[in-house]
Amino acid sequence: MQIGRTDNRxxxxxxxxxxxxxxxxxxxxxxxxxVEGFVMGLHRSPKYGFSQEFVEYRxxxxxxxPRHIDWNVYSRTDKTFIKLFKGxxxxxLMLLLxxxxxMGFGATVSKLQYGKFLAASLAYLASRQxxxxxxxxxxxxxxxxxxxxxxxxxxHGIIHTLDNADAIEGTAMHKPFTRFREHVKKRGLxxxxxxxxxxxxxxxxxxxxxxxxxxDVIMFHLMDPExxxxxxxxxxxxxxxxxxxxxxxxxxxxxxxxxQKIKAHIAAIExxxxxxxxxxxxxxxxxxxxxxxxxxxxxxxxxx
Amino acid sequence: MSLLSPLFLFxxxxxxxxxxxxxxxxxxxxxxxxSSIMFMEQSQQRVHIRRKLKYLLLMALRILFxxxxxLAFTKPVFFVDPEAAVTEDMTHHVIVLDTSFSxxxxxxxxxxxxxxxxxxxxxxxxxxxxxxxxxxSVETISTxxxxxxxxxxxxxxxxxxxxxxxxxxxxxxxxxxxxxSQANFIIHFISDYQxxxxxxxxxxxxxxxxNGRPVSLSIHQVKTEEVPNWSLTSVEITTADTIRIGLKNNxxxxxxxxxxxxxxxxxxxxxxxxxxxxxxxxxxxxLTFENVVFEEGDNRLDVSVxxxxxxxxxxxxxxxxxxxxxxxxxLLSSDPESLAATYITTALETAPRGYQVExxxxxxxxxxxxxxxxxxxxxxxxxxxxSLAQNLQSYVDGGGSIxxxxxxRALGQTTIPVGGQTIGGGLTFxxxxxxxxxxxxxxxxxxxxxxxxxxxxxxRVLPIEADDDSNILINLNGDIPFLLExxxxxxRFLLLNTSLNNTWSDLPVKPVFVSFIxxxxxxxxxxxxxxxxxxxxxxxxxxxxxxxxxxxxxPSGDSLLSLADTTQAQNIQLTETGYYRIVxxxxxxxxxxxxxxxxxxxxxxxxxxxxxxxxxxxxxxGNIELIEGVAVSVAEEDPVAIEIWxxxxxxxxxxxxxxxxxxxxYLRFDTGNS
Numbered sequence: 004m005q006i007g008r009t010d011n012r013x014x015x016x017x018x019x020x021x022x023x024x025x026x027x028x029x030x031x032x033x034x035x036x037x038v039e040g041f042v043m044g045l046h047r048s049p050k051y052g053f054s055q056e057f058v059e060y061r062x063x064x065x066x067x068x069p070r071h072i073d074w075n076v077y078s079r080t081d082k083t084f085i086k087l088f089k090g091x092x093x094x095x096l097m098l099l100l101x102x103x104x105x106m107g108f109g110a111t112v113s114k115l116q117y118g119k120f121l122a123a124s125l126a127y128l129a130s131r132q133x134x135x136x137x138x139x140x141x142x143x144x145x146x147x148x149x150x151x152x153x154x155x156x157x158x159h160g161i162i163h164t165l166d167n168a169d170a171i172e173g174t175a176m177h178k179p180f181t182r183f184r185e186h187v188k189k190r191g192l193x194x195x196x197x198x199x200x201x202x203x204x205x206x207x208x209x210x211x212x213x214x215x216x217x218x219d220v221i222m223f224h225l226m227d228p229e230x231x232x233x234x235x236x237x238x239x240x241x242x243x244x245x246x247x248x249x250x251x252x253x254x255x256x257x258x259x260x261x262x263q264k265i266k267a268h269i270a271a272i273e274x275x276x277x278x279x280x281x282x283x284x285x286x287x288x289x290x291x292x293x294x295x296x297x298x299x300x301x302x303x304x305x306x307x
Numbered sequence: 308m309s310l311l312s313p314l315f316l317f318x319x320x321x322x323x324x325x326x327x328x329x330x331x332x333x334x335x336x337x338x339x340x341x342s343s344i345m346f347m348e349q350s351q352q353r354v355h356i357r358r359k360l361k362y363l364l365l366m367a368l369r370i371l372f373x374x375x376x377x378l379a380f381t382k383p384v385f386f387v388d389p390e391a392a393v394t395e396d397m398t399h400h401v402i403v404l405d406t407s408f409s410x411x412x413x414x415x416x417x418x419x420x421x422x423x424x425x426x427x428x429x430x431x432x433x434x435x436x437x438x439x440x441x442x443x444s445v446e447t448i449s450t451x452x453x454x455x456x457x458x459x460x461x462x463x464x465x466x467x468x469x470x471x472x473x474x475x476x477x478x479x480x481x482x483x484x485x486x487x488s489q490a491n492f493i494i495h496f497i498s499d500y501q502x503x504x505x506x507x508x509x510x511x512x513x514x515x516x517x518n519g520r521p522v523s524l525s526i527h528q529v530k531t532e533e534v535p536n537w538s539l540t541s542v543e544i545t546t547a548d549t550i551r552i553g554l555k556n557n558x559x560x561x562x563x564x565x566x567x568x569x570x571x572x573x574x575x576x577x578x579x580x581x582x583x584x585x586x587x588x589x590x591x592x593x594l595t596f597e598n599v600v601f602e603e604g605d606n607r608l609d610v611s612v613x614x615x616x617x618x619x620x621x622x623x624x625x626x627x628x629x630x631x632x633x634x635x636x637x638l639l640s641s642d643p644e645s646l647a648a649t650y651i652t653t654a655l656e657t658a659p660r661g662y663q664v665e666x667x668x669x670x671x672x673x674x675x676x677x678x679x680x681x682x683x684x685x686x687x688x689x690x691x692x693x694s695l696a697q698n699l700q701s702y703v704d705g706g707g708s709i710x711x712x713x714x715x716r717a718l719g720q721t722t723i724p725v726g727g728q729t730i731g732g733g734l735t736f737x738x739x740x741x742x743x744x745x746x747x748x749x750x751x752x753x754x755x756x757x758x759x760x761x762x763x764x765x766x767r768v769l770p771i772e773a774d775d776d777s778n779i780l781i782n783l784n785g786d787i788p789f790l791l792e793x794x795x796x797x798x799r800f801l802l803l804n805t806s807l808n809n810t811w812s813d814l815p816v817k818p819v820f821v822s823f824i825x826x827x828x829x830x831x832x833x834x835x836x837x838x839x840x841x842x843x844x845x846x847x848x849x850x851x852x853x854x855x856x857x858x859x860x861x862p863s864g865d866s867l868l869s870l871a872d873t874t875q876a877q878n879i880q881l882t883e884t885g886y887y888r889i890v891x892x893x894x895x896x897x898x899x900x901x902x903x904x905x906x907x908x909x910x911x912x913x914x915x916x917x918x919x920x921x922x923x924x925x926x927x928x929g930n931i932e933l934i935e936g937v938a939v940s941v942a943e944e945d946p947v948a949i950e951i952w953x954x955x956x957x958x959x960x961x962x963x964x965x966x967x968x969x970x971x972x973y974l975r976f977d978t979g980n981s
Contacts, residue, residue: 108342200343230342238350241341253350264346 021112021120021288030166031159034123038131041124041296060084066135066189068153094303095151095191096129096136097218098122098161099183100168103142104245105200106225107170109288114225115170117288118196121223121295123162125194128296130158135191138164141179142172148182151191173245174201180209190217192303198225200245203271211279220281221302223295224272227288231265233257311382318377325369329362361969368966372959379955386949398491399451400436402426402458403481405498406465407442407472408843408906410529412499412536412618416467418529419497426495427458438462441498443470443844445480469620469843469884471903472498475506478514497527500912503905512920531911533560534617538907539568539624540591542610547630550596552610554586557908563588570596571609601630605839605897607886621907625885625899627839633661634832637676637683639669641690641716647807650815651684651824658825674698682708682831686807688724689717696724704796708831710824712803713769713811726793726800729772742768744789746782751792752830753801754780759819765789767811768804801827839896842903846878847887857891862900 063072063083076084100122106115122138129136137151138161147164149157174197187193193213199206199222213220235254242249252261269285276283284298310316341347402423410416423438430436430453438449438461448461481494494514498504506512514524541553552568563586570580582594608626615622636655640648643666655662669690677683677698685691688711691699703709709725722729742765747754754760760781771788773779781790793800805812814820833848841847849857859867862885881887887898912920 105342108340114342198342200345227342239339241339241344241347243344244340244342246344248344250344250347251350252347256348256350260348261346268346 021117021290021292030119030123031127031162033120034127034162037120037124037292037296038127041128041293059087061087066152068133068155070155071133071153094134095189096125096134097151097183097187097191097193098125098136098138098165099179099193099195099197100138100140100165101142101174101195101197101199102140102146102168102170103174103198103200104170104172105174105198108198108230108244109227110229112288113170114198114227114288115168117286118223118225119165119168121225121286121292122165122194122196124292124296125299126158126161126165128299136161137187139179139183140164140168141176141183143175143178144172145179145182148186150186151189170244176201176206176209180213184212184216187213187216187218191219193218193220194223194299195220196223196225198230199272203268203275206272207275207278210275210281214279214281219302220276220279221299222272222276222281222283224269224283224285225288226265226269226285231287232262308383308385311384313381315377315380318380319374321377322370322373325366325373329366361972365966365969368962368969372962372966375955375959375962379952379959382950382952383955384950398431398434398493400426400430400434401439401481401492401494402436403439403441403445403477403494403496403498404462404465405442405472405496406440406467406470407501407504408467408469408620408902409472409499409501409504409618409909410467411620412909413530413534415499415529419527420462420465422497422527422529423462423495424459427455427462430455439481439484440465441477441480441496442468442472445477445484447484469882469902469906471842471844471906472501472504473506474504475508475511478506478512482514491523493523493525495525495527497529499530499909500526500528500917501906501908502910502912502916503908505912505916509919526917528911533558533909533911535560535562535564535588536618536621536907536909537564537566537586537612537616538618538621538904539610539612540904542608542624542626544628545595547601548597548599550599550608552594552596553591554594554612555591556586556588557910559910567613568594569611569613570599571607571611572599573602573607574609601628604631604895605629607897607899618907618909620884621902625901627886627897627899629839633663635665635680636662636828636832637665637667637672637680639667639672639683639685639691641669641687641714643668645686645808647686647712647714647815650807650809650820651686654821654824655684655828657821658828660825660829662828669695674702677702677707678705680707681833682710682828685709685711687712687714687716688726688802689714689720691724699725700795703798703800706797708799708801710801710803710827710831712805712807714806714808717769723771723802725795726777726802728774728777728788728791728793728802731770731772741766742783742785742787742789744781745784748778748780751778751780753792753823753826754790755826757819757822757826759817763812763814763817763819765805765812765814767806771802771804799831801831840899840901841881843884843900844880844882844903845900846880847889847898848878849889857889860888860890862886 060073060076061084063069063085067085071085072083073086076082100118102115106118107113109116126136126138133153135151135153136157138147138149140146140148146168149161149164195210210220210222235252235257238251238253239257240249240251273283273285282298282302284295286295404419404423406416410419427436435451435453436449436455436458437447437451438458440446440448448465449457452458492514535556535558537554538557539552540555541551543551545551550570552570554566554568556562556564565583566586567581567583569576571577572580580596580599582596584592584594586592606628608628609623610626611623613622633656638648638651638655642648648666652664652666655664664684669685669687672695674695683702699709703725711725713723717723717730720730744760744763744765747757747760749755749757765783768783768787768789771791773786773788773791777788777791777793779788779791781788783789787804789804791802791804793802803814805814807815809815847859849859859879861867862883867879881898881900884900884902887900889896889898
């Protein structure tokens with residue numbers, strides 16, 4: 004686990020720096036900049052299947068974009084076939100973005116903003132691979148849900164959905180995830196983007212059914228540097244952004260005990276993820292997005 | 308409570324400033340939002356609560372400070388009902404009896420005693436009274452008592468004295484004497500109310516408000532009509548055998564009379580020294596007595612007027628005529644034949660007082676006779692040897708004085724013998740160098756009114772360095788002292804930085820030299836202090852002769868000083884009229900003491916002056932009403948205003964101190980603990 008800011012000022016993926024991205028007001032532009040920059044850095048590796056080289060046909064199935072039907076074949080055979088290109092997996096990607104109040108924390112880039120960047124970038128990346136994309140914005144309830152589809156305009160719709168998300172209310176995964184399971188029938192990839200301020204056991208209870216249902220779950224765990232290594236000089240009264248409760252803590256506690264507790268929590272979340280065969284990616288909100296995208300592609304490749 | 312300057316209350320809007328500042332502080336530092344506190348633990352020390360309390364306390368102190376500051380500017384006063392201010396229903400009668408010399412006139416004093424007795428008898432059951440006499444000073448005869456018999460007993464022992472009453476000084480003394488009482492005051496002042504006793508400023512005659520109590524003044528005048536009083540205004544010895552005497556009616560009651568003036572010399576009346584003449588009702592009459600024969604030394608001259616008037620005690624005047632031969636003074640000279648000895652001898656012998664110069668060779672001088680002389684002259688201080696220097700040092704320490712000049716024998720020395728001044732740099736001498744006098748301290752008795760120093764031609768001086776112990780009386784250009792004085796022990800050392808033989812400067816041949824020597828002689832012999840005519844209750848400085856006070860005898864012939872005091876006492880108070888006698892080694896001095904001439908002036912305070920006084924007293928403490936020629940005061944019923952700004956200042960100081968301490972504590976870095 005590597006957490007920390009990386010010096011990428013001379014990197015071709017310089018645009019992945021969240022502090023740079025935060026200056027862009029258009030989320031779609033952010034996603035495009037991130038992915039294009041990221042792809043440039045990959046040197047067109049065939050391993051990740053980004054070429055548009057034709058591989059084979061397969062029969063049209065419900066849910067496929069009709070635009071991908073090869074009408075020439077249909078005219079000859081009266082059967083609908085879909086053209087498959089190298090790199091395409093024809094999978095579904097569901098983006099689950101936590102918009103609880105705690106996600107609003109962050110000095111320069113809030114966790115929610117970072118999560119939006121990440122979700123938009125993933126959506127854009129999946130769109131390039133003709134994957135069906137869906138999204139669910141949730142906090143203690145499902146705020147907005149878009150089923151996974153590869154129809155045209157999906158990407159634009161998802162980015163618009165992400166863009167409108169605000170950090171409010173608390174986190175309670177049970178209700179949103181139950182609803183999510185009710186709506187998702189097809190197997191696919193599920194990317195959960197959250198700060199996971201919850202009980203690991205409760206997380207296990209809510210996410211494990213997805214894994215059992217055949218979903219491949221990747222958990223992007225967002226943390227602000229200040230959450231990992233808080234630095235205060237005198238006793239401070241902290242107010243919980245979700246519950247509004249206050250607590251006074253001493254600098255000695257925040258320096259010695261708190262980092263250990265937060266590390267233990269992260270470890271517990273990671274253990275929970277492993278326990279249900281899910282990937283756990285800890286992301287520091289001051290690090291570029293390329294590691295996240297890289298992890299996603301690795302995960303996708305692994306599950307393809 | 309009322310505010311004298313209520314407009315300052317607008318400044319209370321300033322309270323918004325600390326409130327706003329504290330609100331800013333609270334908002335800026337009190338709470339911080341955090342994503343989740345699920346992993347945080349409460350600090351054991353509730354620092355923020357304590358800090359919040361500190362903040363509130365600090366803010367409260369600052370607001371209180373501003374409120375008190377504004378209040379102090381608004382001049383709050385409390386009005387207290389005079390009746391309510393009195394803890395007990397009690398009146399303190401302060402009876403002040405004038406015992407000055409003028410009260411000897413006629414039956415004034417008997418009337419005063421009767422008035423005082425009447426006041427004591429009329430005291431209420433709850434009243435108290437105290438008794439004071441006022442003359443040259445205020446004396447306590449009886450402190451506050453409720454027993455009139457104690458006051459009566461005190462009155463029986465009071466006699467008029469020879470002092471002079473100043474009403475302003477009397478009121479000042481009373482203010483300090485009666486501050487401890489807690490009752491209402493009525494000051495009963497029983498006096499003849501001489502015009503000469505009136506203070507220059509009326510404000511000095513107004514008593515203070517005592518302990519916030521109402522003070523009333525009750526004026527009891529023992530006589531309302533003026534009577535003529537003849538007294539001797541002056542006795543002058545114009546020549547060695549002629550006396551001129553002035554006589555005057557010291558009263559506004561104009562009345563001519565036939566008067567006989569007699570002179571008695573040393574207690575012996577002489578037939579040829581009596582004159583009878585018709586004294587005019589107004590103005591001073593002068594009589595001249597010729598062919599008067601005096602004895603050698605101090606002569607007692609008693610001048611009396613007859614027949615006596617209603618104040619006979621001032622019909623005799625005591626005067627001393629000093630018919631002493633010239634006073635001896637030693638001139639120590641290295642060369643008795645020199646010009647220096649001639650110049651100094653001539654100057655001393657022609658001085659108004661007249662001195663008999665005893666010229667002594669400095670090498671043959673027997674220092675044991677030094678004590679015979681109050682002062683000596685040395686024409687060249689450099690000529691004395693170490694042994695003589697030590698003796699002279701002891702002489703000056705004991706009160707003797709020396710007038711010394713430098714000379715050729717002082718050349719090459721590094722310090723001035725006896726005086727101890729340092730000579731630096733070597734001789735400053737040049738044929739073409741002329742020093743000029745730059746500054747003359749004309750406030751010094753030796754140089755008072757003297758002129759001509761700027762015309763001196765000075766070609767040679769010693770580079771004497773000025774020190775802190777020496778008083779530079781004349782400075783030359785280049786900041787060189789020309790005449791300097793140093794007090795050594797009880798004596799004086801006056802040093803002239805030039806020779807007296809007309810070679811270093813032309814001072815000895817200038818007219819200023821004679822007057823300088825005469826004044827220096829008066830100064831060094833302390834004759835200027837010895838005024839042979841004094842008023843009663845004045846102080847006579849002693850120690851004029853070699854540090855010894857001598858024995859002092861009062862007019863009754865009683866010695867006033869113990870044996871120890873004859874060498875230590877510095878002055879005595881002359882309380883009796885007549886002749887005081889001071890006997891010192893080699894001298895017998897008489898001092899004539901007369902009553903203060905202002906006490907002989909029986910003119911009364913006029914009605915306007917009395918009315919002005921009444922108005923001022925009424926304005927500050929109470930009302931005075933004149934009843935049949937006697938002023939009686941009535942206590943003022945208006946509320947008494949008590950200002951509290953002093954209390955506010957003390958509170959402000961306490962708050963500033965507390966705020967500083969609290970603010971300092973608040974600024975400490977507090978880490979708390981886990």
